[in-house]
Amino acid sequence: MSAANRGVVYKGPGQVAVESIPYPELALGNRKCDHGVILKVVTTNICGSDQHMVRGRTTAPSGLVLGHEITGLVAECGRDVEFIKPGDLVSVPFNIACGRCRNCKEGRTGICLNVNPSRPGAAYGYVDMGGWAGGQTEYVMVPYADFNLLKFPDADQAMEKIRDLTLLSDIFPTGFHGCVTAGVGPGSTVYIAGAGPVGLAAAVSAQLLGAACVIVGDMIEERLAQARSFGCETLDLTQEGDMADRIEEILGEREVDAFVDCVGFEAHACGCNHGKEAPATVLNSAMSLTRAGGQIGIPGLYVTEDPGAADDAAKQGALSMRFGLGWAKSHSFHTGQCPVMAYHRPLMQAILFGKVNIADAVNVQMITLDQAPKGYADFDGGAAKKFVIDPHGSVAA
DSSP, X not given: XXXXXXXXXXXXXXXXXXXXXXXXXXXXXXXXXXXXXXXXEEEEEOOHHHHHHHTTOSOOOTTOBOOOOEEEEXXXXXXXXXXXXXXXXXXXXXXXXXXXXXXXXXXXXXXXSSSOSSSXXXXXXXXXXXXXXXXXXXXXXXXXXXXXXXXXXXXXXXXXXXXXXXXXXXXXXXXXXXXXXXXXXXXXXXXXXXXXXHHHHHHHHHHHTTOSEEEEEXXXXXXXXXXXXXTOEEEETTSOSOHHHHHHHHHSSSOEEEEEEOSOTTOBOOGGGTTSBOTTHHHHHHHHXXXXXXXXXXXXXXXXXXXXXXSHHHHTTOOOOOXXXXXXXXXXXXXXXXXXXXXXXXXXXXXHXXXXXXXXXXXXXXXXXXXXXXXXXXXXXXXXXXXXXXXTSTTTO
């Protein structure tokens, strides 16, 4: 089977374009990929991690096909695929995992040892993540299909909730993982740094886990309003004032039980210096604002190379952290990619049984494939929206 294909292509800093690209093959280099499938993409989302590349803050090469948040219909199966069939509607974890290596067998699918020759862990359409083609396309190939794919039990039911279910490929599990690794549970007080889509997903996840109070900090009022729309307290970080004082006004205490960093390496200073980049500011705030013995989840992206950083150390991923404070307070830190498969099935159930309305929380906006460049520009401008591409008009129909 072959057909036309189009996708969102990174052209250089600040530039993306929708172009004709090759139709995917069931192949890995010069050998067949009998364990893979070809998907007709139903939804594919623009992620904040994509924006780091598009801003020129990574070593991503021009010509990279973008997109790691994919939901699709199975169009073709390789010979060795046993349990996934043509016509199945599936969610694709952004982590590519072989299912065979030590880490995969331990459930640590974000750091698979066999899918990237450069380092542990791979993802679709992302710099240094194995060279896999991205999924902001009409069609995409997914390897190790039986292991990787989450099949929705009823395709018609899933299409009715596709605005929510599309978020299972990355941001909902990632936000949930950030909260789990921060130790969020019933009665917890939680600070979420950043009210972008992952931060909002983390805030919803904290509520789902039973948090007593969720505080979200950001510099964009529209995003803070979105957090307040589902019951969060908020801090406008453009305002001056000690953060501990402001948290005490909300909680009656100056520290939280759990802290989740959903900002990452492009963080900016707070207060009167908020226009100045300060890549370690969230991590240092986490240690200041988390109680002794508390936990800090860090789903926000940090990179080993940042060519756009303000200083030479940060260009190599070396940040000026007050780590002694974290040590003195016996904090635990958890970093790295979310292992999506650890969470996507239970979160699917929460969506299907009406326990969470994640699409409303992150303010999903459906767009066409041709509208993707404008979606990138609007997202980069701070829009309080999660842009979801509908490449075939399947959702609109």
